[in-house]
Amino acid sequence: MFKIKEKRYLAENICLMRIDAPRVARSAQPGQFVIVRSDEAGERIPLTIADYDREQGTVTIVTQTIGFSTKKICALNEGDALADFAGPLGNPSEFVKMPAEELKGRRYLFVAGGVGTAPVYPQVKWLHEHGVEVDVIIGAKNESLLIYTDQMREVASNLYIATDDGSAGVKGLVTDVIKDLIDNKGKQYDECVAIGPMIMMKFVALTTKAYSLKTTVSLNALMVDGTGMCGACRVSVGGKTLFTCVDGPEFDAHQVDFDEAMRRQAMFRNEEHAANEKGHKCNCF
Numbered sequence: 001m002f003k004i005k006e007k008r009y010l011a012e013n014i015c016l017m018r019i020d021a022p023r024v025a026r027s028a029q030p031g032q033f034v035i036v037r038s039d040e041a042g043e044r045i046p047l048t049i050a051d052y053d054r055e056q057g058t059v060t061i062v063t064q065t066i067g068f069s070t071k072k073i074c075a076l077n078e079g080d081a082l083a084d085f086a087g088p089l090g091n092p093s094e095f096v097k098m099p100a101e102e103l104k105g106r107r108y109l110f111v112a113g114g115v116g117t118a119p120v121y122p123q124v125k126w127l128h129e130h131g132v133e134v135d136v137i138i139g140a141k142n143e144s145l146l147i148y149t150d151q152m153r154e155v156a157s158n159l160y161i162a163t164d165d166g167s168a169g170v171k172g173l174v175t176d177v178i179k180d181l182i183d184n185k186g187k188q189y190d191e192c193v194a195i196g197p198m199i200m201m202k203f204v205a206l207t208t209k210a211y212s213l214k215t216t217v218s219l220n221a222l223m224v225d226g227t228g229m230c231g232a233c234r235v236s237v238g239g240k241t242l243f244t245c246v247d248g249p250e251f252d253a254h255q256v257d258f259d260e261a262m263r264r265q266a267m268f269r270n271e272e273h274a275a276n277e278k279g280h281k282c283n284c285f
């Protein structure tokens with residue numbers, strides 16, 4: 001069992017938990033994920049690691065309550081325990097393996113959408129700790145749904161905020177900010193990394209392709225075993241079928257078939273809706 005050391009809401013229906021998981025904390029790297037189950041009968045939920053503390057032996061996850069199983073996780077409280085916390089899974093971000101001299105001088109642009117801001121944080125933090133300059137764009141529907149802005153300011157060279165309704169930062173989408181930075185502010189980047197809803201990653205990829213800007217996305221496909229055995233998480237990348245859990249979760253955004261990935265993500269929407277209707281009423285937030 002994996003004890004919840006801290007639980008708090010970052011925004012409506014977005015819950016942060018710091019989990020006692022020393023073995024995972026010891027080997028976690030930016031870009032990797034864990035698979036969590038609230039109880040023995042629970043569904044396996046993949047969550048990208050939002051932070052880790054090797055000394056304290058804790059791993060931070062951020063969960064949005066979008067369905068029955070995520071509501072069950074977020075209904076747990078400090079002192080309770082998760083039944084399973086498997087990880088770290090997947091490959092670390094590519095920059096982790098880059099030689100220091102190659103990494104130094106590279107200019108990164110991170111694009112974080114909504115709850116996808118949480119997994120962007122450990123990547124930007126890692127690059128900052130290794131002396132790499134990183135610009136970050138955070139997009140959210142409105143000011144109340146912005147998360148991790150204070151932590152991100154501490155590690156980003158520049159932080160740009162966009163909200164759909166203009167309640168904070170500029171009014172518009174993250175893609176508007178990318179175009180403004182490159183077209184009007186003279187910014188140049190070697191790589192863009194985008195993490196957020198699939199539709200956002202699709203449009204970030206289309207935007208950066210026009211600038212021939214290498215772009216990496218972290219896919220949050222449906223998963224079952226997380227070990228490459230079941231095929232649930234398959235995605236098409238450059239015409240090849242790959243498994244998000246063992247080949248990813250990060251892929252070349254310009255090669256991903258996002259339309260197929262979005263269709264697969266929506267495959268169990270009816271079952272999820274039925275489970276929600278039947279089950280669990282959550283008093284989250």
Ligand code: NAD
Pocket residue numbers: 048064112113114115116117119139140141162163164172173174175195196197198199200203204218219220
């Ligand atoms: P959201 O719908 O509020 O979108 C966040 C931002 O993305 C928007 O403010 C906008 O700037 C941008 N965006 C959205 N649609 C766009 C478009 N068509 N073109 C350009 N930009 C666009 O985000 P949310 O409600 O927090 O998203 C939740 C989703 O994120 C869930 O589906 C969840 O599964 C996913 N998620 C993904 C990851 C990952 O690893 N990829 C991690 C956490 C969450």
Ligand code: FES
Pocket residue numbers: 222223224225226227228229230231232233234243244245246
């Ligand atoms: Fe089963 Fe990836 S989750 S192959």
